[in-house]
Amino acid sequence: MMSFILESFFMQASSTLITGASSGIGRALALACAARGVQLHLSGRNQARLQAVANECRARGAEACPRAIDVRDSAAMSQWIAGIERLDWVFANAGISAGTHSAGDSGVRERAAQVRAIFATNLDGVLNTVLPAIERMESQPPDAHGVRGRIVNIASMAAFIAFPGAPTYCASKAAVDYWTTASAPSHRRRGIVLHSVCPGFVRSAMTAANDFPMPGLIDSERAAAIILRSVRAGKRRIVFPWWMAIGARFMQLLPPALAARMLASQRSMGPMPTDCLDRSRISSAFERVDQTKFRDRIRDRTWRS
Secondary structure (H helix, E strand, O other): OOOHHHHHHHHOOOEEEEOOOOOHHHHHHHHHHOOOOOEEEEEEOOHHHHHHHHHHHHHOOOEEEEEEOOOOOHHHHHHHHHOOOOOOEEEEOOOOOOOOOOOOOOOOOOOHHHHHHHHHHHHHHHHHHHHHHHHHHHOOOOOOOOOOEEEEEEOOHHHHOOOOOOHHHHHHHHHHHHHHHHHHHHHHOOOEEEEEEEEOOEEOHHHHOOOOOOOOOEEHHHHHHHHHHHHHOOOOEEEEOHHHHHHHHHHHHOOHHHHHHHHOOOOOOOOOOHHHHOOOOOOOHHHHOOHHHHHHHHHHOOOOO
């Protein structure tokens, strides 16, 4: 596994903001970027886990500034980001996932509240992060390469697949990817570089509850290393693993009805618990996973096929 320290050298002396930093890819990115001279602005909805990540980053020499905040709260996000003196890097990573937990041809559909909750976090949450960050970066002087700041939006391989078992999740990630790649040229002319990241299955609390095969499953640490290496190389869209991307692109070429039939037998992630659909609560479905069971499943690799 690639060393966090080797991946973090190009981030030194920078100010970096990461949403969804309390677990998964967000946590791995925070630790990968942590080094002396780096100021980390970390957000998440689980105060205890977020503080633990901040402490780990401080142990690596970084200045960590955790903030428990919900990315769906536009006003709070704008206020938080406006108060940061300088932003060199932004990783809009916060997201949630849910589906119908059934085969695509079962007739089961997503509840309206779940549809709105996923879009509110996965799409609005990204925009609530990125738009204020762009405004902040535009006021900053450019570096020697004419860059005022870089923004990395975490989408998903699901952006390329219209999967009947998780329609809203796929659509929300497709919106993030397409907005990022389409907006990138105009923002680059103003000194702001945008990157879209579309990973496959990444081992985390969010995927721990999945009881279906997850080909190409990798650790969040490995995912973070790939993301940082690819961003450093200047890639606008970062997709991995490559072989899964080829399959996803092939599905896009098929007529929608044929693609739906091919995906119809595949099971999806489960629906959100009803109490997680209440905007007044800051819990989410994947935050409620039994962590002991999660660790056991990783150790034994007993993913049901």
